[in-house]
Amino acid sequence: MKPKTGMIAGLANPTRFLTLVGRVLPFMIAITLVLFAVGLFLSFTSEADYQQGNTVRIMYIHVPAAWLSMMCYMVMAAAALGTLVWRHPLADVAHKAAAPIGAAFTFLALLTGSLWGKPMWGAWWVWDARLTSVFILFLMYLGIIALNRAVDEPQRAARLSAILILVGVINIPIIKFSVDWWNTLHQPASVIRLDGPTIDPVFLWPLAAMALAYTFAFFTMHLAAMRNEIYRRRVAAMRRVAASRAEEAARPQPREQE
Amino acid sequence: MGALYRRDVILALRAGGGALVGLLFFLCVVATVPFGVGPDLALLARIGPAIVWIAVLLSTLIGLDRLFRAERDDGSLDLLKMQDEPLVLIVLVKCLAHWTAYVLPLIILSPVMGLLMNVGPAGLGAAFITLLVGSPAITFIGAAGAAIAVSLPRGGLLVPILILPLAIPVLIFGVGASYAATSEIEAFLPPFLILVALTLFFAVVGPLAASLALRQGDD
Numbered sequence: 001m002k003p004k005t006g007m008i009a010g011l012a013n014p015t016r017f018l019t020l021v022g023r024v025l026p027f028m029i030a031i032t033l034v035l036f037a038v039g040l041f042l043s044f045t046s047e048a049d050y051q052q053g054n055t056v057r058i059m060y061i062h063v064p065a066a067w068l069s070m071m072c073y074m075v076m077a078a079a080a081l082g083t084l085v086w087r088h089p090l091a092d093v094a095h096k097a098a099a100p101i102g103a104a105f106t107f108l109a110l111l112t113g114s115l116w117g118k119p120m121w122g123a124w125w126v127w128d129a130r131l132t133s134v135f136i137l138f139l140m141y142l143g144i145i146a147l148n149r150a151v152d153e154p155q156r157a158a159r160l161s162a163i164l165i166l167v168g169v170i171n172i173p174i175i176k177f178s179v180d181w182w183n184t185l186h187q188p189a190s191v192i193r194l195d196g197p198t199i200d201p202v203f204l205w206p207l208a209a210m211a212l213a214y215t216f217a218f219f220t221m222h223l224a225a226m227r228n229e230i231y232r233r234r235v236a237a238m239r240r241v242a243a244s245r246a247e248e249a250a251r252p253q254p255r256e257q258e
Numbered sequence: 259m260g261a262l263y264r265r266d267v268i269l270a271l272r273a274g275g276g277a278l279v280g281l282l283f284f285l286c287v288v289a290t291v292p293f294g295v296g297p298d299l300a301l302l303a304r305i306g307p308a309i310v311w312i313a314v315l316l317s318t319l320i321g322l323d324r325l326f327r328a329e330r331d332d333g334s335l336d337l338l339k340m341q342d343e344p345l346v347l348i349v350l351v352k353c354l355a356h357w358t359a360y361v362l363p364l365i366i367l368s369p370v371m372g373l374l375m376n377v378g379p380a381g382l383g384a385a386f387i388t389l390l391v392g393s394p395a396i397t398f399i400g401a402a403g404a405a406i407a408v409s410l411p412r413g414g415l416l417v418p419i420l421i422l423p424l425a426i427p428v429l430i431f432g433v434g435a436s437y438a439a440t441s442e443i444e445a446f447l448p449p450f451l452i453l454v455a456l457t458l459f460f461a462v463v464g465p466l467a468a469s470l471a472l473r474q475g476d477d
Contacts, residue, residue: 139423150410159474160406167467
């Protein structure tokens with residue numbers, strides 16, 4: 001009799017996961033493209049800010065990237081828990097695949113923030129609390145990627161980087177609340193607040209559309225990267241089998257020649 | 259536990275001059291800065307405490323590789339894992355021993371370095387106190403990195419890369435408190451108390467993560 005398994009436990013079978021991804025991914029890509037089309041259209045047609053002019057549009061690229069950089073880390077932290085607590089095989093793949101995507105989002109946030117900072121603040125880079133903590137996040141992503149590359153065995157790499165990811169979670173609340181705790185140049189939170197968004201709806205709608213587009217883009221890329229990682233491991237396993245077979249086949253031959 | 263602490267300190271001080279290398283590195287970093295920024299005494303006096311902090315941070319990170327490496331190489335790490343005492347406690351004791359042997363000499367030397375930088379008495383005292391309170395945090399969190407990297411064949415340079423981002427808050431508040439002590443505008447106590455909190459926090463998180471990594475590291 002087939003044992004009853006939950007949704008997550010059922011996905012532990014990589015083949016089942018691959019079938020699911022194969023079915024879901026085309027829809028995800030389509031939704032992402034539509035959302036980006038809507039989001040970019042709104043971003044370019046919405047009014048310019050009375051103070052910032054057209055540079056306000058940088059926000060539609062910058063803010064969702066910054067949100068996603070943090071969300072990606074939380075996804076990685078959840079996967080890291082899955083690795084250490086439940087030893088879920090897909091959790092290993094999940095946080096390994098997420099790290100480069102998170103690094104890319106963080107880099108995008110830093111880059112666009114810098115491009116906006118030059119005309120608005122008069123400097124490409126300011127060492128304020130938000131910028132510094134996001135920069136630390138970027139360094140942590142790179143450190144996790146480096147650790148993953150330094151360990152040959154995928155399972156051990158996953159467990160070690162899971163520990164590092166969980167230790168690094170401390171940085172996420174620091175980033176989130178840095179603008180409230182320290183009185184710095186970066187503006188305080190204006191969208192996700194207990195008393196509702198303080199941002200004007202003219203800017204809120206394009207921002208929301210772009211945030212949704214970014215979120216779907218993240219999950220699409222994440223699923224695709226996870227699929228690639230599973231394929232990569234299968235190829236590596238097949239190569240190992242082929243190599244050991246070739247070795248066995250090659251071994252008796254020299255003796256016969258002697 | 260006491261025996262382990264004594265053994266680790268004696269090993270660090272006598273065998274191979276490991277602790278001495280950290281001290282020399284510290285001297286080198288502090289001595290390099292005046293060449294880099296120029297021998298302007300007013301500027302050096304202002305950035306002096308920060309330089310000493312950065313030098314201590316770097317020297318600590320350099321020395322962290324030795325925390326578990328020798329034990330792993332001669333196999334006594336496996337013996338430590340098999341003790342009745344929880345591994346977390348053993349790691350904590352090893353961290354304290356490492357801090358005593360490698361970091362405490364740097365801190366004792368730091369006022370002298372500050373004098374070379376033309377730092378005033380208030381700045382010297384502040385740098386000394388903040389280092390004394392803050393540097394254990396670097397060792398504790400560094401233990402996690404050292405434990406992660408110990409099983410890697412080429413993990414030596416990885417430890418500073420993994421740990422530096424996590425140690426930056428310690429640096430920020432340590433230097434912040436040192437600056438506050440020399441200026442009239444800012445208060446010394448708030449950053450100093452956050453520094454204390456960071457040390458206590460990492461005293462829990464660091465050894466916990468390190469012992470977890472040591473157990474997961476090899477099968």
